[in-house]
Amino acid sequence: MTLIVGLLHAFTFGSENDSHNSAARPASITDINICAALPFHDRHLVYIAERCPELTDIQLPCMKNITGKGMSRAMRCWSCMDRMMCGPFNNLHLPRIIQEIGVNCKNLHSIQLNNFELQWQSAELIVQNLKSLKMLTLYRAKISNYGLFIFLSRRKKPITLHLYSSSCIDDKDEDAVKPDFMIWNVQEGRRTRWGLEIYRDMLEPKTSKGFADVIWKLHK
Template structure:
């Protein structure tokens, strides 16, 4: 009897403890929601009278809901689960994040901001009531400004907390390595659209095969990719064809295109794909004036792919073999 009573008492205590924890979590969520139910304009009027750098870093530490209100007003103005860090190009933030300090200092400043953003946008309540190590956000779009010092640690931190990402605009990837991209892409398997740049100078080129391989291996839903400052030679052409098999649209922006590299890419490509050359230079093509934007489209013809281009408007009705299209690009010189 005593043992049975003790067991019931212990079970009752455990149940009450669980109920108290659930009540506490619900109370916290209600408190969080009450702040969010208030007109955000009132808070913005108050907070934006403060020093903007101090507001950016200290308000989110005071209260999660306050941090959400103020950071959302700056980085998600359209209320679309889009985290737009191009707001850092604003004159109030630019010198702090882009000019002041060395690389380590810039990296620490950016990480401090990202921690506050992820905390404010986290899907749970104001506190980590479930004691989870990583709390995810509903963010589906990430946009970065060019020139921002972004490294592997930043990218992986965001990737782990934004698993629903569909759109990535990353024009500041010069410090991202193949290893960092590999870990990020494992979290972003559902990504559909990506802009990645610059692929220029020696370090990014050493990582290019690994980066493209990880994108192709993990991102099976990727339909469009924009690659900036890419040197399209025979090696990079092979890497793109072998790994980016899901894409239907490819943009090469401000890249350097070699004749052999383009021929390799077109001849190995066995699907209908739309390619855009934006402000690219074509190697050994001195004296040829190219339009700022050139479109190329692969069109199935039986088991083969024929190629259409708007390079010469008076020949826009023609379809070409891969070799014929490449010759068309360089024909004025020849």
């Protein structure tokens, strides 16, 4: 906490004495990158949120000790948030964390989730709560065939899905492939079609049905 307080006070408006006042309000800060090695807890996240309400971009690679309650208090300050990177998570708190992001960050266009498990439950969680997304990046994620299918079939608005250093898992929970590609979708009337960025000239966009299987065949 001492380190965080010191860093934020470095941007405080006012006299030198103000920099020692815990109630002092910092200058307009729009992006913050938190070190992954910090022992980061709810009180740290809330302290930053209350003093940096104009944040539009935050990098949080240290989420294991953040609870749903702490995320709720922080997200209420960040209605202008546009980009986030967060994770790995404590899966016990993941549902509420995603819900709080969705409720409070209506302008969120891009999020990167680290060490995320894309099963059917988590896929539904993202689709139902993060409706404003235009870019979803999954880094070092474990992705099930059915979880990917659920995401593709439920997501109707245009979005790009970036799978980066992630592992696809088969029915036996064994690593099957390690894809690194962009998946994009387009709306054609009432139908949503999906395609692979690197195969755009080779692979016709397809409906969500069976598209997850196409990815498996391409990368085996």
